[in-house]
Amino acid sequence: MSTKTKTEIASMIKRIELISGESLFKCYQCGKCTAGCVMADEMDISPYKVIRMLQLGLVEKALKSESMWICAACFACRERCPKEVDLAKIMEALRVIQIREGKPLIEPDQVDDKVIEEMPQQGIVSGFRKYN
Amino acid sequence: MKYSYFPGCTLHTQTKNFNDSIKSTSAILDIELEELKDWQCCGAVYPLTTDSAMGLVSPYRSLQKAHECGNNLVTVCSACYNVLKRTNLTVANDGEIRTKLSNYMDVDEYAGESKVLHLLEAMRENNGFGIIKEKTINPLKGLKVAPYYGCLLLRPSKELKFDDPENPTIFEEFIKSIGAVAVDFPNRIECCGAYVSITSQRKVKGASESILKSASNREADIIITSCPLCYHNLAKEQERLEKDDYTFKPIPILYFTQLLALALGLEVESCGFESNKIDARPILKSKGLIYRGDA
Numbered sequence: 491m492s493t494k495t496k497t498e499i500a501s502m503i504k505r506i507e508l509i510s511g512e513s514l515f516k517c518y519q520c521g522k523c524t525a526g527c528v529m530a531d532e533m534d535i536s537p538y539k540v541i542r543m544l545q546l547g548l549v550e551k552a553l554k555s556e557s558m559w560i561c562a563a564c565f566a567c568r569e570r571c572p573k574e575v576d577l578a579k580i581m582e583a584l585r586v587i588q589i590r591e592g593k594p595l596i597e598p599d600q601v602d603d604k605v606i607e608e609m610p611q612q613g614i615v616s617g618f619r620k621y622n
Numbered sequence: 623m624k625y626s627y628f629p630g631c632t633l634h635t636q637t638k639n640f641n642d643s644i645k646s647t648s649a650i651l652d653i654e655l656e657e658l659k660d661w662q663c664c665g666a667v668y669p670l671t672t673d674s675a676m677g678l679v680s681p682y683r684s685l686q687k688a689h690e691c692g693n694n695l696v697t698v699c700s701a702c703y704n705v706l707k708r709t710n711l712t713v714a715n716d717g718e719i720r721t722k723l724s725n726y727m728d729v730d731e732y733a734g735e736s737k738v739l740h741l742l743e744a745m746r747e748n749n750g751f752g753i754i755k756e757k758t759i760n761p762l763k764g765l766k767v768a769p770y771y772g773c774l775l776l777r778p779s780k781e782l783k784f785d786d787p788e789n790p791t792i793f794e795e796f797i798k799s800i801g802a803v804a805v806d807f808p809n810r811i812e813c814c815g816a817y818v819s820i821t822s823q824r825k826v827k828g829a830s831e832s833i834l835k836s837a838s839n840r841e842a843d844i845i846i847t848s849c850p851l852c853y854h855n856l857a858k859e860q861e862r863l864e865k866d867d868y869t870f871k872p873i874p875i876l877y878f879t880q881l882l883a884l885a886l887g888l889e890v891e892s893c894g895f896e897s898n899k900i901d902a903r904p905i906l907k908s909k910g911l912i913y914r915g916d917a
Contacts (some may be wrong), residue, residue: 509672531828540777564813576778601820612850
């Protein structure tokens with residue numbers, strides 16, 4: 491059960507729409523985003539379901555999902571969406587809400603030294619931009 | 623033709639062989655690349671939020687500087703290209719952000735007047751790769767090359783306008799111009815998993831594996847890319863496949879300018895093959911395309 495009031499949920503939805511610049515309600519659930527998503531298999535909640543949950547006001551549940559951290563922002567979903575919903579921006583909004591509330595996915599000192607040594611600088615920079 | 627050149631963080635550090643081959647091949651193709659002075663990292667990802675302009679400061683600074691030099695800006699890393707080109711479009715269309723950025727940095731306002739080009743586009747400007755054909759003295763005959771585009775060169779296509787997002791051809795044209803055979807493989811435009819691998823290489827396994835197997839099934843000799851992160855993820859996945867799947871034969875992954883260097887007749891030693899995770903020299907030697915080297 492949600493601990494939030496209807497007004498609080500409505501304002502969280504508005505915040506996601508404001509940060510992403512996208513309208514959640516344009517999505518009509520065709521599932522094309524998910525069919526073409528190379529990371530969907532790794533997600534606990536499929537991309538189209540994340541949007542559906544937000545449409546239904548299940549914001550807290552969506553924020554608890556790992557899917558936003560698995561999205562690689564490759565824009566295949568945006569490219570193919572018949573309603574031109576930029577799901578990558580919605581995933582980004584979910585990430586930054588968590589990060590701004592002090593809940594980043596990773597802290598720099600948690601990343602293995604070997605990963606930092608092997609990964610190209612571009613990967614390190616983008617990883618920290620998305621996850622911290 | 624003269625351009626300002628933005629190498630980006632990785633080309634100056636981990637992938638010097640990419641940067642070196644860019645410089646040596648561009649010089650032969652009459653593309654003068656003048657590296658931007660005091661450039662900064664572009665940020666590696668274009669900010670997708672509407673309520674903060676901080677992520678645009680660094681790419682805006684590079685764009686503004688290139689414009690002051692009077693040049694269009696060339697970059698090669700797929701991430702730099704994505705970030706710089708999208709930022710250029712944003713500052714062209716959004717006066718409010720433009721003013722905010724200029725005021726914050728205390729620089730003249732820049733409204734996206736200069737162009738951002740990928741090196742492939744700059745090469746194609748000259749008679750549709752005609753100059754490459756003309757200067758190729760060691761055509762890579764019989765070499766089957768899989769062009770791996772990945773995501774950041776192509777998408778979002780409405781902003782980047784780099785190529786057809788579902789059926790791109792620029793890499794194929796490039797491959798033909800150096801005398802090699804372009805391998806048509808289904809996963810050439812799919813994402814490798816990108817930065818997700820910073821948390822765990824396992825999470826990008828599915829994405830990277832399908833790209834490699836797709837190229838392998840079409841019997842590619844070599845995969846080319848222009849993105850250091852794609853290079854890394856694919857190479858790491860090959861390491862795993864080599865251990866876990868005895869049927870999989872590793873495919874050398876190269877930056878496209880390394881192959882170009884070979885085709886343009888540069889010494890094998892200056893193509894930077896020794897820095898690649900999987901040595902391309904044995905396959906190049908077996909095809910009769912190099913006669914020396916360590917292979």
